[in-house]
Amino acid sequence: MPDLAVPTWIPHDSGPLFAWLHRPLDGRSRATVVICPPLAREHDASHGAIRVLAERLAWADIAAVRFDYYGTGDSAGGEDDETLVDSWLASIRAVVAFAREAGERHVVLAGLRMGATLAATVAAELAPFEALVSWDPCVEGRAFVREQYMLQRLTLRGIDGSGAPEGWTEIPGGCLSPDTTEQLRTIELPAADKMPATPLLLLTRVGEAPPPPLRELIARAGVTHLEVSGQPELLQTPPSEATIPFGTIEAIVSYLSAVVPLDTRPLDADTPSHVSIPRRRNNHSIVERAVRLGPKGLFGIVTETHGDPSATVVFLNAFFDHHLGPSRQWVELSRQWAEQGVQSLRFDTSGLGDSPLLPVPPLYSETLVDDAVQAGEDVSLCAGRDVVFVGLCSGAWVAAMAARRLGARAANLINQMYWNRPVEDSGDETTDDPVAFLHHLSASGVRTTLFLSAQDHECLVAAAGQGRIALLEAVDRDEPAARIEVVRIDALDHDVLSYSGRRLLAERLTEVVLGTVTQT
Numbered sequence: 001m002p003d004l005a006v007p008t009w010i011p012h013d014s015g016p017l018f019a020w021l022h023r024p025l026d027g028r029s030r031a032t033v034v035i036c037p038p039l040a041r042e043h044d045a046s047h048g049a050i051r052v053l054a055e056r057l058a059w060a061d062i063a064a065v066r067f068d069y070y071g072t073g074d075s076a077g078g079e080d081d082e083t084l085v086d087s088w089l090a091s092i093r094a095v096v097a098f099a100r101e102a103g104e105r106h107v108v109l110a111g112l113r114m115g116a117t118l119a120a121t122v123a124a125e126l127a128p129f130e131a132l133v134s135w136d137p138c139v140e141g142r143a144f145v146r147e148q149y150m151l152q153r154l155t156l157r158g159i160d161g162s163g164a165p166e167g168w169t170e171i172p173g174g175c176l177s178p179d180t181t182e183q184l185r186t187i188e189l190p191a192a193d194k195m196p197a198t199p200l201l202l203l204t205r206v207g208e209a210p211p212p213p214l215r216e217l218i219a220r221a222g223v224t225h226l227e228v229s230g231q232p233e234l235l236q237t238p239p240s241e242a243t244i245p246f247g248t249i250e251a252i253v254s255y256l257s258a259v260v261p262l263d264t265r266p267l268d269a270d271t272p273s274h275v276s277i278p279r280r281r282n283n284h285s286i287v288e289r290a291v292r293l294g295p296k297g298l299f300g301i302v303t304e305t306h307g308d309p310s311a312t313v314v315f316l317n318a319f320f321d322h323h324l325g326p327s328r329q330w331v332e333l334s335r336q337w338a339e340q341g342v343q344s345l346r347f348d349t350s351g352l353g354d355s356p357l358l359p360v361p362p363l364y365s366e367t368l369v370d371d372a373v374q375a376g377e378d379v380s381l382c383a384g385r386d387v388v389f390v391g392l393c394s395g396a397w398v399a400a401m402a403a404r405r406l407g408a409r410a411a412n413l414i415n416q417m418y419w420n421r422p423v424e425d426s427g428d429e430t431t432d433d434p435v436a437f438l439h440h441l442s443a444s445g446v447r448t449t450l451f452l453s454a455q456d457h458e459c460l461v462a463a464a465g466q467g468r469i470a471l472l473e474a475v476d477r478d479e480p481a482a483r484i485e486v487v488r489i490d491a492l493d494h495d496v497l498s499y500s501g502r503r504l505l506a507e508r509l510t511e512v513v514l515g516t517v518t519q520t
Helices: 040-059 084-101 114-126 141-156 178-186 212-218 231-235 246-259 326-338 366-379 394-406 434-443 454-464 466-476 499-517
Strands: 005-010 017-022 032-036 063-067 107-112 131-135 169-171 174-176 200-205 223-228 274-278 285-293 298-304 311-316 342-347 387-392 410-414 447-453 484-489
Touching (some): 005 040, 005 084, 005 285, 017 040, 032 040, 032 114, 040 107, 040 141, 040 246, 084 107, 084 114, 084 178, 107 114, 114 141, 141 169, 174 178, 200 212, 200 246, 212 223, 223 246, 285 342, 285 366, 298 366, 311 326, 311 366, 311 394, 311 499, 326 342, 326 387, 342 366, 342 499, 387 394, 387 499, 394 434, 410 499, 434 447, 434 454, 434 466, 434 484, 447 454, 447 499, 454 466, 454 484, 466 484, 484 499
Parallel strands (some): 032 063, 032 107, 107 131, 200 223, 311 342, 311 387, 387 410, 447 484
Antiparallel strands (some): 017 063, 169 174, 274 285, 285 298, 298 342
């Protein structure tokens, strides 16, 4: 199947927005759909579904733009920017302007969950649109904030999340400033009489009675209401377990195919492959560029600054998460380290995220190691010794295996749980032995640091024994270039969702990585 999607950046007053433009095969479209994603962890969980929706629209001769709001995903900004809700609404306006400047006369707004609420707010002020799609919209921001806050508490299961600044609100995958929290609490889906007089598809959950505002909307002329299944399986689950609701996606495509004009027009969109990202704390600018890696064309983003970098950091995620990293950690660290002369790559392995839709390999497999080695070879300046790997959970295992094969400078392994080596690679009978696994890395000249939550540290000690770990650290300390260090962070949770835990992880990881790349 030809690749109909182009990665690019769209201008926004506060900083560029990362986006994908999905164009029909001949470059001519009947309309362009601006797809407004949900927020935080719901955005991560629905990433695959939104991608499939955009691709299906392109095959129906309808262009689509999926994008990251300002301060989220691969776009500029961060969670500590104030009044983010205003920036999210401005993000939608900027993408609409992008479509219209490309020559599109028929623009559709489509949104999922809070993205539907934001899209309807913009539609009410910027009408006319060709159509509006509200997919499982959040009626009240206040209820959304409360729900997400409680979900975060449940997810952390007793991990201390009190390290967030006073007045901030932790939600899965992020933290809202006081101003952003208040803005989000006050936003509501526009009342039925405030909605634009345009065809509207409203999708609600099967078996759940719509609340009064939605019932009023359903009764309005020009509204098509469908009950759809699969929302809990898409959104109320870890991103690794999210199930794409293909039936819902086909219903959306069928609806839009029936309401947008049949005639097509060429799209002439400006789609730069790189952009300057302004930093918030000083006057430095960094450059980010979209890349394709190896013969598979794996997707990645390189972050760098001017001049020759001292090393390249390759980030690897836990399986089924895409290249943003836990709670957007890889994006923030990439930009922070670029100012210190460190180039970085965050990328998607086979079949995941924004890479080509290849068969997804098993969780711990040589295919994933091959992908990581390919990434390291593609972006390193001279040789494998220029590369530093960072990985989380299963990504930590992949990082360790790739680092040893490539002869990398270092491997930083976060909450690693699995310690086997493939039989053809191990050379001995050792299985599930952390000390043997780590010693193998050290013997290969790879400086290795383990960053572990209290839970993961206890699992390591149970599997290896505290004495053997201490002995391993002591033996290798005489060789700084290949030493092994274990860092326990009690505030850290396994999925790196807690604010305090990920801030502490970022501090320690920055200290270790910058110390590693400045080694002579």
